[in-house]
Amino acid sequence: MEQAFDISEREGTAAPVVSVSGEIDVATAPSLRNRLQARVAGGDTTVVVDLAHVSFLDSTALGVLVGALKRCREAGGDLRLVITEPRILKVFEITGLTEVFSIHPTVDEALEAPPR
């Protein structure tokens, strides 16, 4: 059974961690967009998005992440991704977005990554 879509946020680390689970598609991507926009609007310039528990991701989700990355970089920060599932990483690879995003295998590595 597919894991239900959910977003949770964690603070108190070097950058806030937004963890997503389930499927990010045309129906659920707007929720992620709102959460990430709120983060940047609230003054967080660098955000870690943990996609380790995401089972599906489409172009709408990619668009949301690209938009958030742009806002973070315009504010002088970065949007770092945690991806562990090969099939999720594949979507970034075939769209050429592995060259755009800072992608890491664990949250700890994403938090410790040097600025790009």
Added chain:
Amino acid sequence: MTEMPATEMPATRFPKEIAPWDVIELTIPVRTDLVVLARLTAATLASRVGFDVEEIEDLRLAVEELCLSLVRNGDDGRLRLRYTREGDDGIAIACTFEAAPGRGLRELPVDDLSIRILDALVDEHGRSSEGGHKRAWLRKRRSRTVA
């Protein structure tokens, strides 16, 4: 954003006659929370044809992008999907957007990301207009050989 060239879906290359149960049709209202039905149907049929797990996941994403290439937020109407089993190892999916009465069709550029995804995941894909409806299609064959 890139305009995808209008192309007609080529005739099937599989000579085997298609039995009636090899065609499945699904019609859904244009609602973001219902596109999942197009994915679920694609996954189920791909499994019946013998696609492996990775190929099923590829087709799930491809059919999502097919639907997204036809509609945008605010569109009102129906998506009509036709899944056709082609021979022993392939599936063709055609998706037609039928706008609600009184709602005109908007010709929309297709997102670059959608095109890249479809290019990578299916053997063929294209778009056309037919009878006042927008239509997109794809074709994917199983890569592995079943003993």
